Amino acid sequence: MxxxxxxxxxxxxxxxxxxxxxxxxxxxxxxxxxxxxxxxxxxxxxxxxxxxTVRRQPVATKAQKQRWANAKARGCVACHLNGIDHGLARASYGNDLEMHHLLSGGRRIGHDATICLCHFHHQAKRLPYADHGYEEQAKALGPSLERESRRFHEFYGTDQQLLAYQEVMLMSLPPQFGPEATW
Structure with a gap:
């Protein structure tokens, strides 16, 4: 039928x-x-x-993609701050790095306002130590942005401070990860 x-x-x-x-x-x-x-x-x-209607974000330019690659070569901003300021361990050594777009009023500012975060500090979906829970790992590695946004910003700084620190890392640090790394 x-x-x-x-x-x-x-x-x-x-x-x-x-x-x-x-x-x-x-x-x-x-x-x-x-x-x-x-x-x-x-x-x-x-x-x-x-x-x-919702407008689509413009596609990243070649210069913006190069900035992302340079940021990924320097590593996660939160892991770097852990080693310098907080005395905590790094969650990532150059693997699972992601670019986080900073927001203003719930909307992305643009492709230039990005910081590099490892997967743990960005979303905490894949935990470095599978046999321990998130709370236990957050004590040793610091908070995650997605799981504890307020605590993350209290611990590491505001979005503008993190963006400024990312720019300092891009200018002053040599590449630590990837093919052009200097050990």
Missing amino acids: KRTPIQRKTPLQANRGFARTCDVRRNASNQRVTVEFDEDGKVITVYNRKGL
């Missing part, structure tokens, strides 16, 4: 909320617009939905 989709002959009517007071239509140039109505059904406002 052939199955055909069921089609409504009348559109659904909204009973309450925003959907009752507005309708999304297409204007003459085939753009989506939102039309709002008052209680009597008269049109109040018409506005374009362009501002409501």
Whole structure:
């Protein structure tokens, strides 16, 4: 037996909320617009939905990708701070390095505002020691950004301080990991 989709002959009517007071239509140039109505059904406002859509981030340029490669050659910012300031162990020695995009108001600032973090300090999904839990490893390696964001920033500094420290690492440290590493 052939199955055909069921089609409504009348559109659904909204009973309450925003959907009752507005309708999304297409204007003459085939753009989506939102039309709002008052209680009597008269049109109040018409506005374009362009501002409501999410814009894609531009693709990273060659210079930005080179900066990322240079940052990965210097290692994780949090691990470096562990060795210098906090007296804790490093979670990574050049493997599983990721770039973390810094945020402002919940949105990415851009591809230039990035810091290099190891997988443990970034997301803590793969733990260095499989037989120990996260809490035990956080005592020895420091907090993770995703699991304990507030404690991470109290421990290592604000996003702007971490970005400034990343720039200092790029300028002053020789590459420690990768093919151009100097041991």
